[in-house]
Amino acid sequence: MTKTKLFSFLLMLLAVSGFAQQKQVETSIDSTKIKIGSQFHLTLKTTVDTAANVGFPEGKNFGQLEVLESYPTDTIKKGALYELIKKYGLTQFDSGRYVIPSLPVIIDNEPYQTDSLSIEVANVKVDTLKQKMYDIKDIATAESKMSWWWLYVLLGLAALGAAGYFVYRYLRNRKAAPKEAPVVFTSPIEKATVKLRDLEKKDLLQRGAIKDYYSELTDIARTYIEEAIHVPAMESTTSELIEAMRAAVSRKRMALTRETFEELEKVLRTADMVKFAKSKPLDFEVAEDRMKIEKTIVVIDKSIPEEKEEDEEHTLAWLEKQRQKEAKRKKNIIIGSSIGVVVLLVAGFLVFKGVDFIKDNFSPTNQLLKAEWVKSQYGNPGVIIETPKVLKRVDAEKTLPKEAIAVVKEMQMFSYGMQFSNFYVAVSTLSYKKPTDVKLDMLFDDMSKQWEALKAKDILVKQDSFTTPDGAEGLRAYGSMSMPNPLGDGGVKYDYEILYFKQANGIQQVVMMYPATDEDAPKIVDRIKNSVEFRKQN
Numbered sequence: 001m002t003k004t005k006l007f008s009f010l011l012m013l014l015a016v017s018g019f020a021q022q023k024q025v026e027t028s029i030d031s032t033k034i035k036i037g038s039q040f041h042l043t044l045k046t047t048v049d050t051a052a053n054v055g056f057p058e059g060k061n062f063g064q065l066e067v068l069e070s071y072p073t074d075t076i077k078k079g080a081l082y083e084l085i086k087k088y089g090l091t092q093f094d095s096g097r098y099v100i101p102s103l104p105v106i107i108d109n110e111p112y113q114t115d116s117l118s119i120e121v122a123n124v125k126v127d128t129l130k131q132k133m134y135d136i137k138d139i140a141t142a143e144s145k146m147s148w149w150w151l152y153v154l155l156g157l158a159a160l161g162a163a164g165y166f167v168y169r170y171l172r173n174r175k176a177a178p179k180e181a182p183v184v185f186t187s188p189i190e191k192a193t194v195k196l197r198d199l200e201k202k203d204l205l206q207r208g209a210i211k212d213y214y215s216e217l218t219d220i221a222r223t224y225i226e227e228a229i230h231v232p233a234m235e236s237t238t239s240e241l242i243e244a245m246r247a248a249v250s251r252k253r254m255a256l257t258r259e260t261f262e263e264l265e266k267v268l269r270t271a272d273m274v275k276f277a278k279s280k281p282l283d284f285e286v287a288e289d290r291m292k293i294e295k296t297i298v299v300i301d302k303s304i305p306e307e308k309e310e311d312e313e314h315t316l317a318w319l320e321k322q323r324q325k326e327a328k329r330k331k332n333i334i335i336g337s338s339i340g341v342v343v344l345l346v347a348g349f350l351v352f353k354g355v356d357f358i359k360d361n362f363s364p365t366n367q368l369l370k371a372e373w374v375k376s377q378y379g380n381p382g383v384i385i386e387t388p389k390v391l392k393r394v395d396a397e398k399t400l401p402k403e404a405i406a407v408v409k410e411m412q413m414f415s416y417g418m419q420f421s422n423f424y425v426a427v428s429t430l431s432y433k434k435p436t437d438v439k440l441d442m443l444f445d446d447m448s449k450q451w452e453a454l455k456a457k458d459i460l461v462k463q464d465s466f467t468t469p470d471g472a473e474g475l476r477a478y479g480s481m482s483m484p485n486p487l488g489d490g491g492v493k494y495d496y497e498i499l500y501f502k503q504a505n506g507i508q509q510v511v512m513m514y515p516a517t518d519e520d521a522p523k524i525v526d527r528i529k530n531s532v533e534f535r536k537q538n
Contacts, residue, residue, distance in 0.1 A: 024046060024105075024107065024112040025044055025045070025046045025105045025112050025113075025114050026043075026044070026045040026046070027042070027043070027044060027114040027115040027117060028042075028043045028045075028117075029041065029042050029043070029100070029117050029119065030043070031119075032117075032118070032119060032120060033119070033120045033121075033122060034091070034092075034119065034120075034121055034122070035121070035122055035123075035124050036092070036093055036094065036095060036121055036122070036123060036124055037091060037093055038091060039068055039089045039090065039091045040089075040090055040091070040119065041087050041088065041089055041090070042062070042087065042088045042090055042100060042117075043085065043086070043087050043088075044056060044085075044086045044087075044088075044103070044105060044114060045083065045084070045085050045086075046083075046084050046105065046107065046112075047078070047081050047082070047083045047084075048081065048082055048084065048107055048108075049080070049081060049082070050077075050080065050081065050082050052082070052107055052108050053106075053107075053108055053109070053279070054084055054105070054106065054107050055105070055106035055107075055273070055277055055278065055279045055280070056073065056084075056086040056105055057103040057104055057105065058070060058278055062088070062090060062100055062101060062103065063098065063099060063100060063101040063457060063458045063459070064092065064098045064099075064458055064460050065090045065091065065092050065098055065100060065119070066090065066091055066092065066093075067088055067089070067090055068089040068090065068091055069088070069089035070086075070088050070089075071086070071087040071088065071089070073085065073086045074086075074087075090119075092119070092121045094121065095121050095122060095123045096120075096121055096460065096461065096462045096479075097118055097119070097120050097121075097444075097461045097462065097463065098118065098119050098120075098121060098460060098461075099116055099117070099118050099119075099448055099452075099458075099459040099460075099461070100116060100117045100118070100119065101116055101452065101457045101458065101459070102114055102115065102116045102452055104277075106273070106277050106279065109269065109273060111277075116448070116449060116452050118445060118448070188223075188224050188227040188228040188301075189224070189228070189297065189298075189301040191223075191224070191227070192220055192221075192223070192224040192297050193297075195216075195220045195223075196217075196220060196290075196293075196294060199213070199216050199217060199220065202216075204216075205283075205286060210274055210280060210281070210286070211274055211275055213286070214270070214271040214274045214275065214289075215271070215275060217267075217271070217289070217290060217293055218267070218268055218271045218293075219234075220293070221233075221264070221267075221268075221293050221296065221297065222234050222241070224297050224300075225241070225245065225300070228300060228301065228304060229245070229248045229249070229252065229254075229300070229304065230248065231244040231245060231247075231248050232244065238265060238268040238269055238272060241268070242261060242264070242265050242268075245261070245264075246261065249303075252304070252305060253305065254300075254303040254304060254305065255303045256299065256300065256303050260296055260299050260300070263292045263295075263296060264292070264293075264296045266292075267289045267292050267293055267296075270285075270289060271289075363518075363520060364422040364423065365422060365423050365514065365518050365520040365521045365524060366520045368388035368389070368423060368520075368524055369388070369520050369523055369524055371388045371389070373386050373387060373388055373527075374386065374387060374388075374389065374390050375531065376390065376391075377535065378391060378412070378414045378427045378429070379412040379413075379414065379427060379428070379429025379508065380410055380412060380429055380431060380506075381429060381431060381503045381504040381505075381506045381508060381534070382429070382534070382535055383427050383429060383501075383508045383510065383532065383534065384531075384532070384533045384534065384535060385427060385510065385528060385531055385532050385533075386527065386528065386531035387416060387425055387528060388416075388524065389416045390416075391414035391415055391416050391425070391426070391427060392414060392415065392416065393412070393413070393414055394413040394414065394415055394426075407432055407433060407434070407436070408430060408431075408432060408433070409431045409432055409433045410429075410430070410431045411428075411429070411430045411431075412428070412429050412430075413426065413427070413428045413429075414426065414427045414428075415427070419454075419513060420454075420483050420492075420494060420513070422514070422515070422518070423512075423513075423514045423518075423521055423524065424511070424512065424513040424514070425510070425511065425512050425513075425528060426509075426510070426511045427508070427509070427510055427511075428508070428509045428511070429506060429507070429508050429509075430506055430507045431504070431505060431506035432505055432506065434505075435505055436505065438502060438507055440474070440475040440500040440501075440502065441463060441475060443500055443507075443509075444461060444463070444477045444498065447498070448461065451481060454483075455483065455484055456481045456482065456483055457481065457482045457483075457491065458480075458481060458482045458491075459479065459480075459481040460479040460480050460481070461477055461478070461479040462477070462478055462479055463475060463476065463477045463478075464476055466499055466529075468532045468533055468534070469530060469532075469533065470533040470534065472501060472503065472532075472533070472534050473501075474499055474500050474501035474502070474508075475499070475500040475501075476497065476498070476499055476500075477497070477498045477500070478495075478496065478497040478498070479495070479496065480493055480494065480495050480496070480516055481493070481494055481496070482494075492515065493515070493516040493517070494513055494514065494515055494516060495513070495514060495515075495516045495521075495522075496511070496512065496513040496514075497511075497512045497525055497529070498510065498511050498512075499529065499532065501534070503534050508534075510528070510529075510532060512524075512525045512528060
């Protein structure tokens with residue numbers, strides 16, 4: 001481990017934990033530096049059994065990088081194994097350092113994550129000595145010519161008016177077409193058979209709509225199961241449905257074999273992979289799944305015994321449960337409407353009082369900005385910095401790895417808040433026992449990997465030089481990232497700034513992180529940056 005990477009690891013030691021897993025997918029790129037708009041290639045390689053089902057990631061963008069082309073998968077046979085190679089053509093039209101995020105590769109229904117890689121996109125320099133510069137030309141006056149465009153417009157409007165009039169007369173005089181009588185099915189098996197026949201007439205497979213085909217196919221099966229043996233199939237996951245079926249079959253004493261359950265479960269899980277993991281079964285596999293569903297429905301229907309008194313009671317109980325669910329749904333609608341009224345009232349209050357009133361009185365960062373700031377020195381070599389709150393010491397030395405003890409003389413860390421919260425600031429210092437040359441521009445790579453271990457995505461970074469008010473020179477890394485939203489779908493975007501310095505045979509780091517939508521946080525960051533200084537060494 002180089003000393004630069006060792007330091008980066010130590011600074012993030014308390015914030016993240018790494019988890020190791022066996023390498024299943026090899027990840028590589030053919031270049032680490034490109035010019036704006038140039039294409040480079042990302043290669044994913046895996047070795048699997050010949051019977052394995054592999055699904056590579058697809059999409060228009062991988063993080064902040066645009067996918068120009070997804071090449072066909074190359075297959076190389078190695079004895080009893082296949083080596084699958086998938087290539088992508090990527091690019092970016094803005095300069096900076098970008099991270100290719102960890103991507104999921106599905107192997108036999110199990111997800112494996114690829115390694116994240118970084119790529120640097122550079123501006124294209126223009127040689128003004130070879131390319132001459134010219135003044136802007138004067139405005140040229142065009143000759144005035146008579147135009148008949150207005151006549152064409154009037155004729156077009158007249159034609160549209162006449163067409164609209166005839167359409168109106170036709171619709172007014174046309175007799176209303178008789179509505180088709182709703183189809184009434186005598187049994188669940190008849191309904192399922194007709195729906196399967198109608199599914200084939202839609203030609204979804206011919207149009208490439210595999211996801212829609214599997215959705216309708218499994219909905220037909222789930223609807224039949226729910227209506228025939230009275231289990232909540234439409235609302236259940238695959239595992240819950242199979243478990244409920246086994247209980248119903250046992251209760252009704254139906255003669256269903258284990259093979260029937262296994263075939264149904266396999267088709268349902270294949271459908272889940274198609275809908276949620278973008279898996280694409282082969283044509284013969286789709287045909288087999290369709291036959292399995294039809295066979296399963298027929299087998300279940302033949303195994304249903306004539307309902308006895310206790311079965312009828314169970315059916316009535318099931319119907320009562322469904323009525324209760326409907327009542328609960330209506331109750332939820334009423335509650336939701338009430339909440340909507342409250343939200344409207346709050347919105348009215350915001351309109352009346354103004355958003356600034358809420359922000360000024362309840363925003364955590366606004367309170368920090370207005371607080372009485374504290375100026376103090378942290379660590380050794382010491383960093384003098386001004387913050388809204390006093391930074392608390394974090395015990396970092398107890399977690400130092402063995403290889404670090406030999407080269408590190410002292411490590412200290414102080415922080416306020418938590419990462420990926422309203423506002424986070426941390427100061428870390430590290431001193432070496434012997435003179436050590438550390439490259440500041442290499443420190444961020446390992447930190448981005450640590451963030452990815454916390455499920456950060458779309459990490460964008462830019463770097464430039466930074467000088468404190470007292471003249472100390474360092475490096476500034478800044479950008480944004482996205483974190484999963486713990487309260488729902490989508491992600492939460494965070495901005496960050498990191499200051500790196502080399503002073504007195506040691507490294508000093510200041511980390512600041514906040515939600516990208518916070519308008520007050522950048523003001524706090526600017527004030528903290530302008531307060532950084534170092535005590536002169538004797």
